[in-house]
Amino acid sequence: MNTLAKWSVDDYHSMIEAGILRDRHVELLRGEIIEMSPETPIHYATAKRSTKYLEELLSGKADVRFNGPITLSDSEPEPDIAIVRLPESLYSDRHPTPQDIFWIVEVAKTSLKKDLELKAAIYANAGIQEYWVLDLSDKQVIVFRYPQDGKYSEESAFVGGKIAPLAFADISVSVDRLLS
Structure with a gap:
């Protein structure tokens, strides 16, 4: 049986710096x-x-990043949206890490299975407290919360109404606005 070679985040960064992954739309x-x-x-x-x-x-509470990488222990995914700590200047020489991240949002149509299974496990394993999937096929927002033992202990689906993120209980996010 062949064993797949695993790459570290440092290996991945070296490949990027060396231009090996130029013009490739990939993530670790x-x-x-x-x-x-x-x-x-x-x-x-x-x-x-x-x-x-x-x-x-x-505004003034968090940096909302669009299609940018985040650095985890064995992964460097590029979520559609990452809500991270201010100031934005923290990320001039590094990507956000789990301690910087309030929550992650992925938009899914063709990638739904990967986002609900693989990415949910990766984000839970990294200790990211909250993860939302905007499911475009079923017009719902699936909210994962409270990572425990590599998976989220709470999962809820919203087809309307408002969601208050854990990190900002005073903010109401409209499900309709996210899915419109």
Whole structure:
């Protein structure tokens, strides 16, 4: 049986710096370099609109990052949206790490299975307290909270109404605005 070589985050950064991954749309997930799915127009538009909406809601409270990498122990995914600590200058020479991250949002249509299973496990394992999946097929927001033993202990689905993120209980996020 062949064994797959696993890459460290440092290996991955070295490959990026050396230009080996130039023109490749990839991310590091659990030590494996994975090709990212091409974004459909609805995926991109939803992620961009949701980013702008969250920026309005969280102005002065958090940095809302769009399609940028985060660095975890054995992964460097590029979530559609990452809500992270201010100031933005913290990330001039590094990507956000779990202690910087309030919550992560992925937009899913063709990537739903990967986002609900693989990415949920990666984010839970990293200790990210909250993870949302905007499920474009079923028009719902799936909210994962409270990571424990590599998985989230709470999962809820919202088809309407408002969600108060754990890190900002005073903020109400409209499910309809995220999915519109």
